[in-house]
Structure formats: C-alpha cells, structure tokens
Amino acid sequence: MGLVINLSALVANWKALAERAPAARPGAVVKADAYGLGAAKVAPALYGAGARDFFVAVASEGRALRPHLPEDARIFVLAGHMEGEDLTGLVPVLNSPAQFFRDRALRPKGAFGIQLDSGMNRLGFEPAEWAAIRAEAAAAGPALIMSHLACADEPDNAANAAQLAAFRAMTDGVDAPRALAATGGILLGPDFHFDLVRCGVGMYGADPFVGAQSVVGLSVPVIQTRDVAVGESVGYGYAWTAARPSKIATLAAGYADGLPRSLANKGLNFWAGDQAVPMIGRVSMDLITVDVTDLSEVPAELALLNERQSVDDLAALAGTIGYEILTSLGRRYPRVWV
Known part of the structure; x- marks a missing residue:
C-alpha cells in the first residue's frame, strides 16, 4: 500500500486551525514538498477548501508549485529575493536590506513581503535595519509583514510574549497585513493571530496540534x-x-x-x-x-x-x-x- 495521504483529513485540520483564528486569513505552509506529502496534490486540495496564501522555502519550490494553482493564489517565498532567482508569479519575503534593494528594481512588477527578526536571530530585518527602510517599504505596499516565533510550542515560554512585543513595536502604525503565528502561534491565542496565520505542521496531523486528525x-x-x-x-x-x-x-x-x-x-x-x-x-x-x-x-x-x-x-x-x-x-x- 505504501504511503497513504488523507487529503480530507489534512483539509479538516487546516479548517480546524483556521477556526482557532477566525479574524485572520488562513494560509498554508507547503514547503519541503508539503512536508514530504506532495505539494502538487496538497496545495490544490487546500485551494479548493479556500486557502489562497501558500508558503514555500525557496523559489524553486514556488516555481514547481505555480502551475498547480490558479492565478489568485499567492505563493510566498520565505528565502526572499536571492540574486539571479526567477520569481515570476511568486511573492518574495524580503529578509535584509540587500534583498530589499535588489527587489526594488523589479517593482511594481510583483508583490513582495517583509520578514522581521523579532528575536529568533535567524531570518529577517533587525530592528535598526527595518527602521532605516520602514517608510520606503511601507510606501511600496508590502503584501505582508511577518515574523516567526522561536518557542511557540512552549506556551509558557517568556520568549513568546517578548517576540510579540517586539513585533508590535516594529509594525504598529504600518498599513500592511501582518503575520506572526504558524501552528504553535495559532494555538497561543488571538493576541498572536494578526491578519494572517500560517497553518503548518498541525495541518499535517502532528504536534503541537493535539486535536489533529491523522493524515x-x-x-x-x-x-x-x-x-x-x-x-x-x-x-x-x-x-x-x-x-x-x-x-x-x-x-x-x-x-x-x-x-x-x-x-x-x-x-x-x-x-x-x-x-x-x-x-x-x-x-x-x-x-x-x-x-x-x-x-x-x-x-x-x-x-x-x-x-x-x-x-x-x-x-x-x-x-x-x-x-x-x-x-x-x-x-x-x-x-x-x-
């Protein structure tokens, strides 16, 4: 029989996570070939259920996925605008001043997102870098401003509140949709939900979404x-x-x-x-x-x-x-x- 992927269960998990954040637009993380389960099958099933925002790690994943989704589906590339990369039909999530100025030459040909480092020290603009380009970036109309929680699977970890405060400090007053929560962040509650949530591993039936159906x-x-x-x-x-x-x-x-x-x-x-x-x-x-x-x-x-x-x-x-x-x-x- 091999590996059986239950798309109905996966969609049900996505909907259940979306219901935890009713005021936010529910996206779907389909990087690493939908966590190994086949993005070309998973993403269209989620689109059919109402998902319109999809997240991949690198542009090559986005290019492979693009033919499987209608034009109104947005595919965000978390690695951002890497030099020489073809981003046609994709939305790069820019992580640094170098990426911002590299991408600027392409606008208004395509949308872009911004990732901010709220304390994880992995990807994204640091606060001083963001302050230097914030006005220009905001005026250019980013499709999304996002950050990522380091300890969301530990609800009592003080880092969650610290990152939330840092993200608010960097983004309050900017007229753009915001996103902070993946699966763990969704489960932390409405303070973390903002305008869009990124349904990830819980959608595939794994912890920390304890109520997930087996996929x-x-x-x-x-x-x-x-x-x-x-x-x-x-x-x-x-x-x-x-x-x-x-x-x-x-x-x-x-x-x-x-x-x-x-x-x-x-x-x-x-x-x-x-x-x-x-x-x-x-x-x-x-x-x-x-x-x-x-x-x-x-x-x-x-x-x-x-x-x-x-x-x-x-x-x-x-x-x-x-x-x-x-x-x-x-x-x-x-x-x-x-």
Missing part, C-alpha cells in the same frame, strides 16, 4: 520470512539473538526511506491489524527485520504509521520531532492520495 498512513511490504533457531542472530552486528525458536520477517524499508537508524532497540512496533510485532536488530539502509513469531499468518505488508502509531510517536522513539519524520519519508514509498 499519514504507511505500510511496508514483507520481502521474506525465515525461521531462526535459539542462539542464532539477525542483521548487522548481530544486534539481536533469538531466545526462542522465532519467525523473522524482512521488510523493504530502512534509513534511506526516512526511518532513522536510531530506532533500533527502542521498542518500535509494526502492526498486523490490531496485533503489534516488534522490530528487532538494526535499521539498515534498505531493510528492517521484525519478529512475527506470534502471528498466525504473516501478511504481505505491515503497518508502521496508522491510528495506533503516529509520526510523533515514531519521532519520540527516534529522539527527534514529527517534522523530521514527515519530511524524511522516502521517495521509494509509492504514494496514494485519498
């Missing part, structure tokens, strides 16, 4: 099964040794498919219907082994991501975050959008 299912084919006697070992480094007569299944997935090597010996289960089957040994590049001894019949494939085990569950076992699991799911999985 991704993943089943992996069984290549081969074998009987292993007591005392025999399996896989690289002989990291697992049979303590009982065992039946072992070898599955067609590995770290080249986005299943981190760190998952070894962490209690990861695959699923045959309602029955859990434990992964054993190491994760190799293309293969994983599981103990199917207790199954009365070994199916043709075993589930890894389903209603019992989410991307965040997998991430917790691997010592990472759901974003990394989603965006790493490999191209060798056949993808089905439903």
Whole structure:
C-alpha cells in the first residue's frame, strides 16, 4: 500500500486551525514538498477548501508549485529575493536590506513581503535595519509583514510574549497585513493571530496540534520470512539473538526511506491489524527485520504509521520531532492520495 495521504483529513485540520483564528486569513505552509506529502496534490486540495496564501522555502519550490494553482493564489517565498532567482508569479519575503534593494528594481512588477527578526536571530530585518527602510517599504505596499516565533510550542515560554512585543513595536502604525503565528502561534491565542496565520505542521496531523486528525498512513511490504533457531542472530552486528525458536520477517524499508537508524532497540512496533510485532536488530539502509513469531499468518505488508502509531510517536522513539519524520519519508514509498 505504501504511503497513504488523507487529503480530507489534512483539509479538516487546516479548517480546524483556521477556526482557532477566525479574524485572520488562513494560509498554508507547503514547503519541503508539503512536508514530504506532495505539494502538487496538497496545495490544490487546500485551494479548493479556500486557502489562497501558500508558503514555500525557496523559489524553486514556488516555481514547481505555480502551475498547480490558479492565478489568485499567492505563493510566498520565505528565502526572499536571492540574486539571479526567477520569481515570476511568486511573492518574495524580503529578509535584509540587500534583498530589499535588489527587489526594488523589479517593482511594481510583483508583490513582495517583509520578514522581521523579532528575536529568533535567524531570518529577517533587525530592528535598526527595518527602521532605516520602514517608510520606503511601507510606501511600496508590502503584501505582508511577518515574523516567526522561536518557542511557540512552549506556551509558557517568556520568549513568546517578548517576540510579540517586539513585533508590535516594529509594525504598529504600518498599513500592511501582518503575520506572526504558524501552528504553535495559532494555538497561543488571538493576541498572536494578526491578519494572517500560517497553518503548518498541525495541518499535517502532528504536534503541537493535539486535536489533529491523522493524515499519514504507511505500510511496508514483507520481502521474506525465515525461521531462526535459539542462539542464532539477525542483521548487522548481530544486534539481536533469538531466545526462542522465532519467525523473522524482512521488510523493504530502512534509513534511506526516512526511518532513522536510531530506532533500533527502542521498542518500535509494526502492526498486523490490531496485533503489534516488534522490530528487532538494526535499521539498515534498505531493510528492517521484525519478529512475527506470534502471528498466525504473516501478511504481505505491515503497518508502521496508522491510528495506533503516529509520526510523533515514531519521532519520540527516534529522539527527534514529527517534522523530521514527515519530511524524511522516502521517495521509494509509492504514494496514494485519498
């Protein structure tokens, strides 16, 4: 079956996040090929539900997406106006004075956005840089002025209030739509919502949006099964040794498919219907082994991501975050959008 992407659930999550910010225009973050789930399928589904503002990381992503959306959809490029980049049909989010003056030569051919650094120290104009060009930028009519929260997934972190105050100080009085909140910021409440919100990882069914519907299912084919006697070992480094007569299944997935090597010996289960089957040994590049001894019949494939085990569950076992699991799911999985 491979990787199944439930577009109806994804759209429902986008709508649920939008309902948390009813006064704001709901956008959608579709960078990294819609977090690995296929921007060419995801973005049109969201457009059909009412989304008109889409965010990608770099211009090449925007150019690939542009033919899949009608003209009234805006595609914002968060990396801004990089030298020599083709931005036709895209909206660069300018991050520095150099980008601002580079982009100025193109106006009024295309819209632009501005990103401000409200304390994350990653992208955007610093306060003094912004003060120097604020009047000119405001007069040119930016499509959006935005910033990004560093600790939005920690509601009690004092950095959230500090960044909110900094963003207000830099933008109050400027006649342009403002945006500060992605998924975590939406959940922080209306003070963070401003004019537009950027629905991101929660839309794809991952933390910190606890109420999200599951979007991704993943089943992996069984290549081969074998009987292993007591005392025999399996896989690289002989990291697992049979303590009982065992039946072992070898599955067609590995770290080249986005299943981190760190998952070894962490209690990861695959699923045959309602029955859990434990992964054993190491994760190799293309293969994983599981103990199917207790199954009365070994199916043709075993589930890894389903209603019992989410991307965040997998991430917790691997010592990472759901974003990394989603965006790493490999191209060798056949993808089905439903």
